Structure formats: C-alpha cells, structure tokens
Amino acid sequence: MTVLADSSLSTPLDPDAVEAQLSSHPFVAIEGLFNVRELGGYASAAYPPCTTTPSRFFRAAELSMLTEDGKAQIKALGITRIFDLRSELELRKSSVPPVEIDGVTVVRVPVFRDKDYSPEMLMRRYREYAKGSDGFVTMYMEILEAGGAAFEVVLRHIKDRPNEGCLFHCTGGKDRTGVLSAIILALAGVADEDIATDYSLTRVGLEPMREYLLARIQAEPALQGNVQDGMRMLGSTRETMLATLRAMREKYGSTEEYLKKHTTLKDEDIETIRKNILVTILKSQL
Numbered sequence: 001m002t003v004l005a006d007s008s009l010s011t012p013l014d015p016d017a018v019e020a021q022l023s024s025h026p027f028v029a030i031e032g033l034f035n036v037r038e039l040g041g042y043a044s045a046a047y048p049p050c051t052t053t054p055s056r057f058f059r060a061a062e063l064s065m066l067t068e069d070g071k072a073q074i075k076a077l078g079i080t081r082i083f084d085l086r087s088e089l090e091l092r093k094s095s096v097p098p099v100e101i102d103g104v105t106v107v108r109v110p111v112f113r114d115k116d117y118s119p120e121m122l123m124r125r126y127r128e129y130a131k132g133s134d135g136f137v138t139m140y141m142e143i144l145e146a147g148g149a150a151f152e153v154v155l156r157h158i159k160d161r162p163n164e165g166c167l168f169h170c171t172g173g174k175d176r177t178g179v180l181s182a183i184i185l186a187l188a189g190v191a192d193e194d195i196a197t198d199y200s201l202t203r204v205g206l207e208p209m210r211e212y213l214l215a216r217i218q219a220e221p222a223l224q225g226n227v228q229d230g231m232r233m234l235g236s237t238r239e240t241m242l243a244t245l246r247a248m249r250e251k252y253g254s255t256e257e258y259l260k261k262h263t264t265l266k267d268e269d270i271e272t273i274r275k276n277i278l279v280t281i282l283k284s285q286l
Contacts, residue, residue, distance in 0.1 A: 021204050022205070022208075026038050026040070026198065026201070030060070030074060032063075032067035033061070033065070033070050033074075034060070034065070034208055035174070035209075036059070036205070038054065038058050039052055039058070039185060042188070044190055046189025047189045047274075050278040051279060055078065056165050057166060058168075059178075060169040060173050060177070062086070062170070062172075074101060075101065075102075077165055078165040080161070081107055081161075081164065082101075082107065082167045083153065085150055086176075109150035109154065129232055133243055140175065140179050140247075141248070147180070147262075149262075151183060151262075152265060155183075155263070155273050158277060159272050172206055173206075178199050181195075181198060182199065182241060185198065187256070188277045193242075196238040196240075196245075197238060200237060200238045201236075203234075
C-alpha cells in the first residue's frame, strides 16, 4: 500500500493496483466523486482499544462531477452535511453550479479568502510547493493559521451531531482537506504513521482524475506551463505529513492547543469531539 501511494507522479500508476486499492478501506465508492475515503477504522494509539468511528467522517475532492447515483450514495452513507473548504475565487472560476442534494446541507467554510489567491500569492505558493516537502510544510502551516474558523464549523458538527455523517472537501481533497483530516485523526490519538499513510493515499485517490487535475494546474499563469511543478503540486508523501505534524507540535505544543488558539473551542468541547470521533472495540469484535 505505502509503496503504491508514494510512487512517482511523473508516470501513471499501475491500473490493476489502483483498482485493488480503491476497492479497499479506507476508500469509499461514490459515483462521480474522487479521492473519497472515510476516517473511520483507525486504531487510537492514545486511547486503546478505541478506533475512529466507521462510516461517519468522509473526505473527498470537489463534487463537480457527482452523478445522481452518487448523490443517492452520499445519502445512503448517512451524510447530512457537506463542508466546502474552497475559496470564493475557486467557486467563481468554476463553471459548475453548487451541488444540491435533497436532505443534505452544503456549508461554505473557505479556509482562505480571495486575497490569498491573488496571482502574487499563487506564484509564491507554487514556488514553495516546488521546494518539496519543506515547501508543503510551509503551506500547511499557513493552512493551519488561516483555517481555524473553517475547521471549527466541521468540528462543531462532530460535537453537536454525533450520529450524523459529514463529508468535507476542497479541490483535490489533498491539502486543506488533508490538514483537517490530520487534525481529526490526531484528536483521536491515531499514530502519526497512520495519519501520514492516510494522507499519502491521496496519490491513489486522484489517479483516475490525474490528467484532468494536471491540466488545470498547468493552466494557472503562475506555473507558466512548468510540468514538473504541476507534478509536485499533486504529491502527497508520508514524509510531508510527518513533517507537518512535527511542525504543528513544535509551534503549538499539541493539536488541542492549536484548536484553543485558533478556534473558540474550549477543553470540554474538544473532549466531547474526541469522544464522538472514537468508538470502543470490544474483544469479542476483534
């Protein structure tokens, strides 16, 4: 699994290996939606014998290609809210109208506002990404700095509606979505190595739309047609997430302290969220 997820972006992955992995946990099949996987089923190293609650929290790429059957599958999963982490500029650039699903509320929670996606900022971001893992960590720390209010909305859903599933996404379901996923899993006490593996699986999840995403990235004026920078933008190695988790703890001390600095969540709120993320696995279920 790890070898496949960390494969080079310069060439497509083996189709048979991709199909096998996309058919396995934590991936979830929703027609017209890519890079979908649940955050359930991960063992909590800090709170054994608990695992993260299955079929409750989902991450994905944008919903622009979602079919009617895909909408029905979302409802069947018990998802009542979809959180869109994309900026207003990204929505304006898209020619696809916002998705509507009967019985499911779509909530706009942009991590960045328009000013963060100016041409100058885009150029700086792409140049940071082009540096490799260190560049991604720089960008992910910026996501943490900017994303507190957006992340709080999702976490309050987990706190206040523990029996209702949710799905959150950005464009590719890798960067902003990956940082929020890491926060949720870290709150549950999931080991860094497992959080990093979940992040790296985006490489597999995006394979079916690899050429489409690469064409979109290369269309950005800031890249000036640089194929290699576009490839790096799609990267999601385990090392990147491990380095991000270390950087977050160096700056904030812990995930909990990060949340108390960048959200209005209190200790008791965070504890409730953690309890709602976790489920106890009895020996008879093992």
